Amino acid sequence: MLRIAVPNKGALSEPASAMLHEAGYRQRKDRRELVLVDSENEVEFFFLRPRDIAVYVGSGKLDIGITGRDLLLDSGANAEEIMQLGFGGSTFRYATRPGTASDVKEFGGMTVATSFSGLVSRHLAEHGVEASVVHLDGAVETAIQLGVAQVIADVVETGTTLRQAGLEIISEPILTSEAVVIRRREADTGEPKVAQFLRRMQGVLVARRYVMMDYDIRAEQLEKAVALTPGLESPTISPLHHEGWVAVRSMVPAVSAQKIMDQLYDLGARAILTTNIHACRL
Ligand SMILES: Nc1ncnc2c1ncn2[C@@H]1O[C@H](COP(=O)(O)OP(=O)(O)OP(=O)(O)O)[C@@H](O)[C@H]1O
Ligand SMILES: O=P(O)(O)OC[C@H]1O[C@H](OP(=O)(O)OP(=O)(O)O)[C@H](O)[C@@H]1O
Ligand SMILES: [Mg+2]
Numbered sequence: 001m002l003r004i005a006v007p008n009k010g011a012l013s014e015p016a017s018a019m020l021h022e023a024g025y026r027q028r029k030d031r032r033e034l035v036l037v038d039s040e041n042e043v044e045f046f047f048l049r050p051r052d053i054a055v056y057v058g059s060g061k062l063d064i065g066i067t068g069r070d071l072l073l074d075s076g077a078n079a080e081e082i083m084q085l086g087f088g089g090s091t092f093r094y095a096t097r098p099g100t101a102s103d104v105k106e107f108g109g110m111t112v113a114t115s116f117s118g119l120v121s122r123h124l125a126e127h128g129v130e131a132s133v134v135h136l137d138g139a140v141e142t143a144i145q146l147g148v149a150q151v152i153a154d155v156v157e158t159g160t161t162l163r164q165a166g167l168e169i170i171s172e173p174i175l176t177s178e179a180v181v182i183r184r185r186e187a188d189t190g191e192p193k194v195a196q197f198l199r200r201m202q203g204v205l206v207a208r209r210y211v212m213m214d215y216d217i218r219a220e221q222l223e224k225a226v227a228l229t230p231g232l233e234s235p236t237i238s239p240l241h242h243e244g245w246v247a248v249r250s251m252v253p254a255v256s257a258q259k260i261m262d263q264l265y266d267l268g269a270r271a272i273l274t275t276n277i278h279a280c281r282l
Pocket of ligand 3: 010138
């Protein structure tokens with residue numbers, strides 16, 4: 001059985017379970033379920049706090065985990081990221097009240113409040129800044145108002161939380177994060193069960209990002225049309241009963257599908273259809 005750690009709460013929990021469900025795995029129906037055996041797929045899921053997942057995977061107790069890159073790096077665990085999952089995107093940044101500082105280098109002698117003290121201590125040291133770091137569990141924005149710190153370092157997605165706390169971002173992001181699949185360092189990612197899991201997750205990513213496009217076009221315009229829809233490997237071209245016409249089938253990025261349809265129409269293509277991809281293996 002492959003043993004996989006999944007966030008049991010927080011921002012990554014629901015999208016992680018949704019993605020696993022799309023990949024054909026059983027997922028829990030009740031949030032109080034902490035372990036779930038999917039015997040059909042020979043996988044066992046452990047629903048754990050996102051912050052603890054790198055620790056379990058790094059120690060080798062669990063084979064694979066889904067967590068945030070920021071949490072992985074903060075943990076210092078013996079684990080590495082092996083796949084990006086395209087959700088839970090955020091930046092990790094410093095913020096202060098306006099006028100406190102305009103660069104990390106000015107934090108010397110100040111106190112920085114954060115839930116990611118490993119990450120922040122390392123970042124300050126790399127920049128040669130001697131500041132104190134106070135570890136808080138969450139809602140760190142309030143630490144400034146309460147006089148516990150002059151600077152905070154936290155996850156920023158839309159920036160709403162910072163704005164509402166009257167804080168402004170300082171400097172470039174400490175890092176850009178998203179949900180990732182992690183594995184213990186030195187572990188074999190080519191191991192068949194792990195490779196199959198990664199292929200399934202990759203299949204979901206492709207199914208979410210691409211649509212299948214079909215259209216008919218005059219043979220003399222085929223090269224121009226194919227340049228617009230090159231596909232991942234190469235488009236399928238089939239003859240049509242109507243002489244001088246061919247049918248083309250190709251995968252295109254979902255975000256540009258409408259624009260490509262307009263361009264194909266202008267080239268003379270007709271019966272242009274897009275359909276969602278439900279699942280795939282490349
Ligand atoms: N607003 C957000 N948008 C995107 N990702 C986020 C957001 N908030 C947190 N994350 C990401 O989610 C992961 C876990 O953080 P989260 O805040 O969900 O866990 P937690 O703080 O342990 O749980 P909780 O907030 O429920 O106590 C981190 O990788 C973080 O980058
Ligand atoms: O930029 P925004 O879109 O406002 O999102 C960022 C906020 O989301 C997270 O908070 P969460 O709800 O997880 O609370 P926590 O601080 O208690 O973990 C994070 O810690 C920020 O406070
Ligand atoms: Mg949180």
